[in-house]
Amino acid sequence: MERSADVAVIGGGILGLAHAFAAAKLGKRVVLFERSQRASGASVRNFGMIWPIGQPHGEMHVLAMRSRNIWLELLKQALLSYSAAGSLHVAYRDDEAAVLQEFAELAAGLGYQCQWLDTTETLKRSGALRPDGLLGGLWSDSEITVDPRLILSSLPEFLRERFGVQFRYGTVVTWIELPRIQAGAEFWKADCAIVCNGDDFETLYPEHFATSGVTRVKLQMLRTYPQPDGWLLGPALAAGLTLHFYPTFEVCSTLPVLRRRIAEETPEYDRWHIHGLVSQTAQGELTLGDSHEYGMFVDIFNKVEIDEVMLRYVSTFLRAPDLTIAQRWHGVYAKHREKPYLSFSPADGIRIVTAPGGSGMTLSFGLGEKTVQEMGL
Numbered sequence: 001m002e003r004s005a006d007v008a009v010i011g012g013g014i015l016g017l018a019h020a021f022a023a024a025k026l027g028k029r030v031v032l033f034e035r036s037q038r039a040s041g042a043s044v045r046n047f048g049m050i051w052p053i054g055q056p057h058g059e060m061h062v063l064a065m066r067s068r069n070i071w072l073e074l075l076k077q078a079l080l081s082y083s084a085a086g087s088l089h090v091a092y093r094d095d096e097a098a099v100l101q102e103f104a105e106l107a108a109g110l111g112y113q114c115q116w117l118d119t120t121e122t123l124k125r126s127g128a129l130r131p132d133g134l135l136g137g138l139w140s141d142s143e144i145t146v147d148p149r150l151i152l153s154s155l156p157e158f159l160r161e162r163f164g165v166q167f168r169y170g171t172v173v174t175w176i177e178l179p180r181i182q183a184g185a186e187f188w189k190a191d192c193a194i195v196c197n198g199d200d201f202e203t204l205y206p207e208h209f210a211t212s213g214v215t216r217v218k219l220q221m222l223r224t225y226p227q228p229d230g231w232l233l234g235p236a237l238a239a240g241l242t243l244h245f246y247p248t249f250e251v252c253s254t255l256p257v258l259r260r261r262i263a264e265e266t267p268e269y270d271r272w273h274i275h276g277l278v279s280q281t282a283q284g285e286l287t288l289g290d291s292h293e294y295g296m297f298v299d300i301f302n303k304v305e306i307d308e309v310m311l312r313y314v315s316t317f318l319r320a321p322d323l324t325i326a327q328r329w330h331g332v333y334a335k336h337r338e339k340p341y342l343s344f345s346p347a348d349g350i351r352i353v354t355a356p357g358g359s360g361m362t363l364s365f366g367l368g369e370k371t372v373q374e375m376g377l
């Protein structure tokens with residue numbers, strides 16, 4: 001039996017859900033196909049940080065802010081919990097303070113709303129920081145934190161109930177020749193297809209991915225037990241290593257000094273591309289990470305050394321009651337070597353959108369809206 005929809009979305013990660021939402025909001029009949037019984041790709045394995053401050057100024061920051069605003073509307077409509085506590089990038093070294101202060105001066109002109117806080121003001125924003133040696137921090141209220149596990153399990157239900165989106169889990173799409181789509185044992189007809197395949201470069205359009213400039217990135221992550229007595233992290237935290245990781249701070253003339261010092265003093269951080277970020281779930285657990293290993297082949301085993309280095313780094317600025325690790329995992333995302341994400345049409349009516357790198361949660365709903373506009377839906 002052949003079934004039909006206006007729009008077929010392939011992939012049930014956050015990009016697939018965001019595109020399904022964007023098309024369904026326009027009144028389209030949407031079906032979404034996901035290979036696994038539950039989404040288990042990058043989207044359910046991340047920090048849940050909606051992090052516009054991580055985007056470089058201009059087009060990408062504007063897109064991230066638009067995405068953040070759609071996130072907020074949707075979270076409220078779907079009654080899903082989130083934290084709008086903002087973010088703090090903290091400085092314990094002179095070179096870190098120099099970059100953050102320089103950025104704070106440039107920020108308003110570049111479209112960011114953030115400010116440099118001295119030590120006392122920084123500690124007022126977060127009781128989770130080690131006071132010894134703290135020089136100050138960059139405060140921004142734009143960042144929000146969601147629980148990816150909650151989002152990936154609850155959002156499909158909301159889209160089904162509110163917009164009639166149909167979901168086919170445990171269903172791999174192996175062939176698309178519009179209007180016909182082969183999805184597992186079913187044949188579907190759709191006017192157009194949006195492929196949000198994450199890092200699966202082998203099933204659909206392998207010939208395009210082979211030459212597209214994408215690669216895989218593996219990240220190790222840690223999660224603590226719930227913190228005792230309702231202890232709250234407050235804003236999500238980032239520190240010195242983040243400053244040479246996100247392109248945002250490349251406008252700062254003070255950045256090369258910080259980069260040189262990290263490379264000379266702590267090459268193990270550079271070796272594993274460690275990036276000390278901390279967020280908190282509604283249950284009080286702290287999510288800590290992350291590391292980055294680049295390449296198409298992904299080692300299925302985690303490296304104990306990476307976990308140790310990450311924990312050591314995070315402990316230089318985080319003062320939480322209990323850093324006992326309850327869960328360890330890794331995630332893999334697709335990344336383009338030069339572009340912030342990949343969006344192209346391999347055939348009429350078909351759009352592939354993937355490889356938003358470490359910013360897919362942040363950009364998802366902005367990208368969904370942009371794609372449906374560009375496709376003229």
Ligand SMILES: Cc1cc2nc3c(=O)[nH]c(=O)nc-3n(C[C@H](O)[C@H](O)[C@H](O)COP(=O)(O)OP(=O)(O)OC[C@H]3O[C@@H](n4cnc5c(N)ncnc54)[C@H](O)[C@@H]3O)c2cc1C
Binds near residue numbers: 203356363
């Ligand atoms: C550890 C970690 C931490 C991160 N932290 C953050 C963060 O805090 N903030 C942020 O903005 N970003 C973060 N990211 C990045 C973000 O998670 C990704 O960019 C984003 O999840 C990518 O979403 P996606 O939908 O493209 O991919 P995925 O979530 O991997 O989903 C792709 C889905 O498509 C399915 N699929 C593929 N091919 C087919 C097919 N042919 N048929 C059916 N189904 C198919 C797969 O099964 C998969 O479920 C992090 C990533 C990781 C790994």
